[in-house]
Amino acid sequence: MLTGEQIRAARALSRTEQSELARLSGLSLETIKRLERIRGPVNANARTLRAIHDAFEGLGVQFDGDDAGNIGVLRRLSEARLTETSARPPDTAYAPRLHRLVYQSHIAHSGAESLRPTLAYINAEAGILHASLGLTGIIYVHEGRILQALEGDRDAVHQAYRAISCYPQHRDLRLIEDRPTAQRQFSGFSFCCGMFPEDFARLHGEQTLQGGFNLADLTPGAASDLLGVARDLQQAPPRKTRGNPGACTLASACLDSTCGRARMAPSHHDAPQAH
Structure with missing residues (x-):
């Protein structure tokens, strides 16, 4: 699950403009704007959600949450996860461009x-x-x-x-x-x-x-x-x-x-x- 509030918070935390997020995720600017206007869980398919997750992960930002409905956004302070991500075998659906x-x-x-x-x-x-x-x-x-x-x-x-x-x-x-x-x-x-x-x-x-x-x-x-x-x-x-x-x-x-x-x-x- 991903909420519009989380996307807005993640952009603020990573100091990323909507147009830049659209470019990094491969989504249209209008899609980013639409998702950020939503209150609560966003209405999007799995591919769109994955693209947003991957874009923010590249910026050092992760989404957090639990079964009780608590949600949050985390920013990494080290390069450890970046090294792990670069070493991970690529998903065939998201092969490196x-x-x-x-x-x-x-x-x-x-x-x-x-x-x-x-x-x-x-x-x-x-x-x-x-x-x-x-x-x-x-x-x-x-x-x-x-x-x-x-x-x-x-x-x-x-x-x-x-x-x-x-x-x-x-x-x-x-x-x-x-x-x-x-x-x-x-x-x-x-x-x-x-x-x-x-x-x-x-x-x-x-x-x-x-x-x-x-x-x-x-x-x-x-x-x-x-x-x-x-x-x-x-x-x-x-x-x-x-x-x-x-x-x-x-x-x-x-x-x-x-x-x-x-x-x-x-x-x-x-x-x-x-x-």
Whole structure:
């Protein structure tokens, strides 16, 4: 059983708009509005109820109740259930809808600070986010600019993007691609940053890297190609010996002005979490 009051409360608890709930559940906006107007148990079929349950579960919200008629809404405070959900075999009636999202942003920072501690946080936090939601993809960072691909179940991809967009360190987020896809481009999660002399032969004078990673005119196809090159760079010298970007052993050779040649680095403990 699910009531209109529970749906409204769950939206308030997760700070989700009606239009966003409709998108996450795959239901129409009018259906969401109709169900929320109902007082008491909603009049809906099992498929509709399951879609709403799954949408809120992806947002960390669960419905509660007992035989005495008491009802409630709970919000999870840990990632444990998310990990459990991502590991659960998919229901054939609700098979994951494979989706790809690519966005661009830049990291807010002082020009006098090295981005290495911040990059280390991004790498670690993004790895956790990808693992907990069953996502694959890559983050490519150059001159403080970020190009990231997220692949996986549609709802999980959009949940991850909402989480990313909430952090103030990301400035001027711009969606490049947001669509269903037939297959994944990446087999796991990887992180590529900086610029080294050896890269130029592989990048072949890539125009999007001129003038500080200018992606204003980057098409989805060009973004996919660039991220594919970044994935390959991770497996080639010198990056394959780089290690954690926060303690990069190649920093002195890096041509990226926000990382290798920055004048000073902030305290590791003061570095903000970007994901």
